[in-house]
Amino acid sequence: MRSHHADTAVPTAVESPDVVIVGAGVVGTSTAMALSQLDVDVVVIERRQDVGDEASRANSGITNSGWSPAPGSLESDLCLRSDGRWEALSERLGVRFRRVGCTVLALDEEEAALIPAMAERCETVGVEAQILKGDALAEVAPHASADAVLGLHIPAEGVVDSVRLSVAYAELAETNGVRFRLGEAVVDGVRQNGRITEIVTTRGRYRPKFVVNAAGVGADAVSEALGGEDFDVVARRGQWTLLDREFGKQVPSILTGVPGPLGHGPMVIPTAHGSVLVGPDAEDLPDKRDRATTTEGIADVLGRCRRLMPGLDLSFAIKTFAGLRPHSDPTYRVGWSESASNLLMAAGIRSTGVSSSPAMGEHLRDLLVAAGLPGSARPAARTSLDYERPLWWDLDGARVATDPLGRTVICACEKVTAADVHQALRPPLAATTIGGVARRTHATWGRCQGSACLSGVAFVTSLYADRPAWETPMNEPGSTIGVGETHG
Amino acid sequence: MADVVVAGAGRSGLIVARMLAERDVRVSVVERLPAAGGQEPESDAESLARAADRAGVSWRLGTIALERRPGAVCTLGVGGAESLDAAVLVLATGTRPATRAELGIVGDRGAGVLPGSVAHHYLDSGVLPGRHPLVVGDGQLAEELCEQLERAGASRVVRVRRTAEPTESGDGELGELGEVRFADATVEAVHGFPRVSGATVRQGGRVTHVATDAVLLAAGRIPMRNVEGALFASDDVVECFSSADPKTHEDAVATATRACEQALAAVGRRTL
Numbered sequence: 001m002r003s004h005h006a007d008t009a010v011p012t013a014v015e016s017p018d019v020v021i022v023g024a025g026v027v028g029t030s031t032a033m034a035l036s037q038l039d040v041d042v043v044v045i046e047r048r049q050d051v052g053d054e055a056s057r058a059n060s061g062i063t064n065s066g067w068s069p070a071p072g073s074l075e076s077d078l079c080l081r082s083d084g085r086w087e088a089l090s091e092r093l094g095v096r097f098r099r100v101g102c103t104v105l106a107l108d109e110e111e112a113a114l115i116p117a118m119a120e121r122c123e124t125v126g127v128e129a130q131i132l133k134g135d136a137l138a139e140v141a142p143h144a145s146a147d148a149v150l151g152l153h154i155p156a157e158g159v160v161d162s163v164r165l166s167v168a169y170a171e172l173a174e175t176n177g178v179r180f181r182l183g184e185a186v187v188d189g190v191r192q193n194g195r196i197t198e199i200v201t202t203r204g205r206y207r208p209k210f211v212v213n214a215a216g217v218g219a220d221a222v223s224e225a226l227g228g229e230d231f232d233v234v235a236r237r238g239q240w241t242l243l244d245r246e247f248g249k250q251v252p253s254i255l256t257g258v259p260g261p262l263g264h265g266p267m268v269i270p271t272a273h274g275s276v277l278v279g280p281d282a283e284d285l286p287d288k289r290d291r292a293t294t295t296e297g298i299a300d301v302l303g304r305c306r307r308l309m310p311g312l313d314l315s316f317a318i319k320t321f322a323g324l325r326p327h328s329d330p331t332y333r334v335g336w337s338e339s340a341s342n343l344l345m346a347a348g349i350r351s352t353g354v355s356s357s358p359a360m361g362e363h364l365r366d367l368l369v370a371a372g373l374p375g376s377a378r379p380a381a382r383t384s385l386d387y388e389r390p391l392w393w394d395l396d397g398a399r400v401a402t403d404p405l406g407r408t409v410i411c412a413c414e415k416v417t418a419a420d421v422h423q424a425l426r427p428p429l430a431a432t433t434i435g436g437v438a439r440r441t442h443a444t445w446g447r448c449q450g451s452a453c454l455s456g457v458a459f460v461t462s463l464y465a466d467r468p469a470w471e472t473p474m475n476e477p478g479s480t481i482g483v484g485e486t487h488g
Numbered sequence: 489m490a491d492v493v494v495a496g497a498g499r500s501g502l503i504v505a506r507m508l509a510e511r512d513v514r515v516s517v518v519e520r521l522p523a524a525g526g527q528e529p530e531s532d533a534e535s536l537a538r539a540a541d542r543a544g545v546s547w548r549l550g551t552i553a554l555e556r557r558p559g560a561v562c563t564l565g566v567g568g569a570e571s572l573d574a575a576v577l578v579l580a581t582g583t584r585p586a587t588r589a590e591l592g593i594v595g596d597r598g599a600g601v602l603p604g605s606v607a608h609h610y611l612d613s614g615v616l617p618g619r620h621p622l623v624v625g626d627g628q629l630a631e632e633l634c635e636q637l638e639r640a641g642a643s644r645v646v647r648v649r650r651t652a653e654p655t656e657s658g659d660g661e662l663g664e665l666g667e668v669r670f671a672d673a674t675v676e677a678v679h680g681f682p683r684v685s686g687a688t689v690r691q692g693g694r695v696t697h698v699a700t701d702a703v704l705l706a707a708g709r710i711p712m713r714n715v716e717g718a719l720f721a722s723d724d725v726v727e728c729f730s731s732a733d734p735k736t737h738e739d740a741v742a743t744a745t746r747a748c749e750q751a752l753a754a755v756g757r758r759t760l
Contacts (some may be wrong), residue, residue: 014733175731182543241589244719245716246719246720289595289681291596291681292594292595292596292597292677293594293595293597294594294595295592295594295676295677298594317589317590318587318589319587319588319589320588320589320594321597322597331547342533384690401564401568401569404566406552406565406755407564407566407568407569408563408565408566409520409552409554409564410613412520412552412712412714413714415554415716417564446714447713447714448584448587448603448714449587449588449589449603450584450603450606451584451587451603451604451605451606452527452584452605452712454602454603455605455606455609455610456609457615458606458610459613467613469613469614470610470614470615470616472598474682475599475682476682477682478599478683479598479599479682479683480599480683481599481610481615481617482610482615482616482617482618483612483616483617483618483619483701483702484619484641485615485616486615486616486639486640486641487639487640487641
C-alpha cells in the first residue's frame, strides 16, 4: 500500500458539501453530472490537473452493448441500461458516437467451439448477435482474416470519443453548479462512529454527508486514507497504436478474438472519429505511473491484430501510447462500503467504465438518494451543453461560422479552429494545459502529431495563464513546454 | 477553361500555380497563412508570388483547404466557407519532420519530446526547449535547430544522425560548438516523466543512454497531408512535394514542373 501523505501546511478552510466525489474520471464525472440534476451541493476532488486524465483518456472507446459481462451482474445490468442511450446522450453532450458493430473471430476449430456459448449469453441478456461464416461473415466484416472459421457478429456495439466524454460530463456538471477541485489530492480522513466525518486534502478540508470513491487506479490508496476497506488496485497497462482516418476507411467495424483466460486480447477498433485503434495488451505493473510503451509490447499487439486483420497497414500509424486500467479482485466494486457507512465505492472498474457510465452515474445517485440525500430536482438544471461544437463535429458546420476565430483553422489534420481552442480554455471547466485543450478539441492529435499546430496551441494556452510561456504545461506540473527563456 | 486549386503557397506551390496559369488554366491558390510564401518563406517568395499574380492566379489567403468533394474543394478562411470548383487539386502543402511513431521511438510520454518544427517556433518566440537537448535528424531543419539552440543558450547539443558522419569527430565524442554526435544512429526510446530526462541511442549493436532535457525530432521531410478525401495522389489529385534536403530552388522548380505536367494531363482527362 502506498501512503498519500503530503508535506503541506495544515489547511484551514472547511467546506460542508452534501457529496464529495473523489476522482474525476469517466465514473466520477458521470456521477457528478447525474447529481448536478439534483438540488444538492457537490465537490469533485481530482489529484490530476484535468478530468478524464488517467484510465479514461487511454481506453478502447468501445461502448459494450452488454453482452460480455456475466449476465445478472450489476456490470451487465449497467451496460445494458446504458446501451440504448448513446445516440441521445452524445447529441446532448457534443461527443461523437458511432454504432459500428463488433465481430468476434474464431481463428481455429477450438475457438469456434466457444462461439455458441457466447451467442447464448447474448440471447440471455437480449443483445442481438448472429453466428456467421464464409460469405456472410465476409459481408459484415470484409476486413477480417480469411482464416476466421466462425464469427459472432454483434451489430449494436458502438464506439464513443471516450476522452471527450469525461470532459463533457464534467462540463455539464459544472454548468449546473458542481465544483471541480483539480490538482488536489486526498491526504487523510477522519472517522467517527463508522462514518467519514472529514476529508483532508492537499488544499482544504471537507465535511460531506456522503463520499464517493471513484479514484480509479488510486481507489485503494483513497480508501486507505479515508479508513475504508483494504483492497488492492493493480494498474494494468495496455499499449496501443493509433492509425490514420484514411486507413479507417478499411475498418468498418470492431474485430476481436475469442476471449481467453486473459480477456479478449488486442482488438482492431474504428474510433468515433474514423481513425483506428489497435490494442491493448495487458501487463500488471508495480508502478502506477508507468505509461511507457515498449518495442516488444507494440510489436506483440500488432502481430496479434494482424491475425484478425491481415491488411493492417503500419504505414498509417500516427502514434503509440499506453493506458492504465484499474484492476482489482473482485472487479467492479460498486456499492456501499463495509467499513464506512457513508462511503460509496465505485472502484476496480477495469473494463466497462465508459460503457456503463451513462447508467453508473444514475445508479450511484439513486443509492445516495435512497440513503437520505435530498432528491428534489435542481431548478433550471441544464441537460445539454449549448456552446458551439468543434468544427470536426461537421465540416458543413463551417458554413455557419460567423466569428473570425471560427474561420481560422489551427489544427489542419483534425480541423480544429481558433474558436474551438479558445472555447476549451474558457468555462465551463476551462482547460489549463495543452493536453486539456487536446482532450477537448483533438488539436495536435492528428497525423502530423502537432508538427504544424502545437506551438500555436501552446501559445494560445499560455495567454490564459499568468506565467511565462515556457512554463505552459503539457499535462501534470513539471511537464513544461520549455526549460526557460532564450538568451537575448 | 478548367479549374485547378493549388493547396499551399510555399515555393513549389507558387511555381506550379504560375506555370498552370500561364497554360490557360484558371488557378486558385489556397494558403492557410495570411501571406504567400509558406511557413518558412524563402527570400524569393515575394517575387514568386508576384509572378503568379501576373499570370492571373486568384488568391485565398488565410484560408485552408478542408475537404475534396466531387469537382470541388471546400475551404474555410477569413472570408468564410467556400466551395471552389476544381477539376484537379494540386497538393503543395509542404513537408514536416517525421513523427515519433514514424521514427519508432518508444518509452515514456513525458513533455519535451517535440517536432523539430515546433522547437523552431518555440525558439523564435523566446522559449528554450532544453539546455542540453538532443536533436534527431540529418537535414536542414536539424542543422538550423542546432545553430538556433546554441545561440539561444543551450549548453550542449546532442546530435543523432541516421547517416554516417560526413566529416570529423568520432561517435559519441565532443564535436565543435559543444555538440555530441552520434552517426549512423537512431533514438530507440525516451525516458522521464513528467519531462524527458534521457534517451536510448542505438548504433548498430551498441546502445548508449544519453541524459537530455529535450528530444527534438527533425528527421525527414514528410508531406503534410490534411485535405480530407485527397490525402494521396489520384486521378484528379496531384502531389507537389519537394523532398530535397536542404531545400533548393532547382528542386522546387523540378517538382513544380512535374506537378504541372501531371495536373495538365489530369485536366485533359477531366475535360475531354
